[in-house]
Amino acid sequence: MASLPLHKTLKEMTLTNVSVGYDGGVVVKNAAFQLLEGQIGCLLGPSGCGKSTLLRAIAGFESLMTGEIMIDDQIISNSSLSVNPEDRHIGMVFQDIALFPHLTIAQNIAFGLSSWSKESAQERVACLLELVGLAGFQSRYPHSLSGGQQQRVALARAIAPKPKLLLMDEPFSGLDAKLREELVPDIRDILQHEKMSALLVTHDQMEAFAMADQVSVMDAGVIHQTGSPYQIYHRPETRFVASFIGHGDFLSATVCGPDCVHSDLGNIRGDLDHGFADNALVDLLVRPDDILHDDDSAFVGVIVSKWFRGSHFLYRVKLSSGKVVYCFASSHHNHALGQKIGLSVHLDHLVLFPR
Numbered sequence: 322m323a324s325l326p327l328h329k330t331l332k333e334m335t336l337t338n339v340s341v342g343y344d345g346g347v348v349v350k351n352a353a354f355q356l357l358e359g360q361i362g363c364l365l366g367p368s369g370c371g372k373s374t375l376l377r378a379i380a381g382f383e384s385l386m387t388g389e390i391m392i393d394d395q396i397i398s399n400s401s402l403s404v405n406p407e408d409r410h411i412g413m414v415f416q417d418i419a420l421f422p423h424l425t426i427a428q429n430i431a432f433g434l435s436s437w438s439k440e441s442a443q444e445r446v447a448c449l450l451e452l453v454g455l456a457g458f459q460s461r462y463p464h465s466l467s468g469g470q471q472q473r474v475a476l477a478r479a480i481a482p483k484p485k486l487l488l489m490d491e492p493f494s495g496l497d498a499k500l501r502e503e504l505v506p507d508i509r510d511i512l513q514h515e516k517m518s519a520l521l522v523t524h525d526q527m528e529a530f531a532m533a534d535q536v537s538v539m540d541a542g543v544i545h546q547t548g549s550p551y552q553i554y555h556r557p558e559t560r561f562v563a564s565f566i567g568h569g570d571f572l573s574a575t576v577c578g579p580d581c582v583h584s585d586l587g588n589i590r591g592d593l594d595h596g597f598a599d600n601a602l603v604d605l606l607v608r609p610d611d612i613l614h615d616d617d618s619a620f621v622g623v624i625v626s627k628w629f630r631g632s633h634f635l636y637r638v639k640l641s642s643g644k645v646v647y648c649f650a651s652s653h654h655n656h657a658l659g660q661k662i663g664l665s666v667h668l669d670h671l672v673l674f675p676r
């Protein structure tokens with residue numbers, strides 16, 4: 322099959338109704354989303370939900386049962402057609418860094434540049450070494466680099482041939498938390514500098530938030546919602562997204578107006594019409610940062626567990642109804658287990674699900 326024409330950057334990738342599976346069983350069901358030029362997308366979900374399977378289908382390693390994947394107006398996969406992986410102009414970075422141990426760092430980065438002139442390849446390698454913060458490392462071998470440095474080389478190797486799209490499957494999960502925290506924003510900057518569109522697979526929502534412009538939240542093979550990190554945290558569209566992203570509790574409530582519900586913590590108002598009829602029985606999503614310790618409040622709860630988080634305490638507090646909710650308090654507010662504290666709710670908008 323003919324290779325795709327070379328464009329500098331991806332204009333858009335569109336997945337429509339994509340189902341993928343193994344041995345006749347469906348693992349990814351009717352996936353649909355779009356990734357635009359220069360965007361970093363993320364597939365976020367629990368282990369086994371089908372993230373890697375979908376990524377492998379985009380790379381061309383799994384065929385589609387239904388639907389299609391288009392890159393810049395050209396179908397690269399549907400149930401009867403599949404452009405070869407090497408002709409898709411897609412780069413990949415995996416958790417297993419897999420640098421070639423017998424090649425120097427410069428040779429590793431230049432690996433995909435065999436069709437380039439020697440001068441252009443040398444120039445590209447020098448530019449990438451600089452970009453990933455490893456200028457001067459060109460003659461070293463992979464074993465002499467730290468895990469984080471090796472992952473930077475793996476990234477440089479993947480983006481060296483200027484693929485249209487970079488796919489990253491849990492690229493940071495082999496690294497310790499501190500290194501990950503440093504590397505994630507660096508890699509985002511590098512991709513933005515190269516104007517490269519990318520799709521990251523992770524089960525770590527903090528990584529997804531730090532890296533991605535757009536997050537698709539998956540469970541059991543289904544994409545529940547695609548949106549900005551802000552949208553999926555503050556405007557979850559399904560109960561799964563609401564409970565998978567961040568800490569969250571559902572308070573039983575009754576609708577008492579277009580922007581109001583009545584709950585165990587009193588009447589709670591949002592700034593938008595929630596669209597539910599008066600007296601409807603609903604569940605209201607409350608996050609730890611929505612419920613604040615407030616000595617002046619008439620609503621109290623008993624602390625049943627607590628965690629010191631440095632900048633704040635995270636408490637689990639049992640309300641008079643028996644419902645237990647999360648609550649943040651400043652780290653100077655060190656209350657004992659069993660102590661009663663006042664609580665008030667501060668929400669901009671109400672996220673409600675029918676009960």
Ligand SMILES: Nc1ncnc2c1ncn2[C@@H]1O[C@H](COP(=O)(O)OP(=O)(O)OP(=O)(O)O)[C@@H](O)[C@H]1O
Pocket residue numbers: 343348366367368369370371372373374375524
């Ligand atoms: N080659 C395969 N043959 C058969 N089943 C497979 C194959 N690869 C994956 N699966 C199954 O497909 C399902 C989804 O796996 P997949 O690796 O896509 O999930 P994931 O969300 O990436 O999980 P993780 O985060 O643990 O890697 C799992 O039930 C897995 O056992």
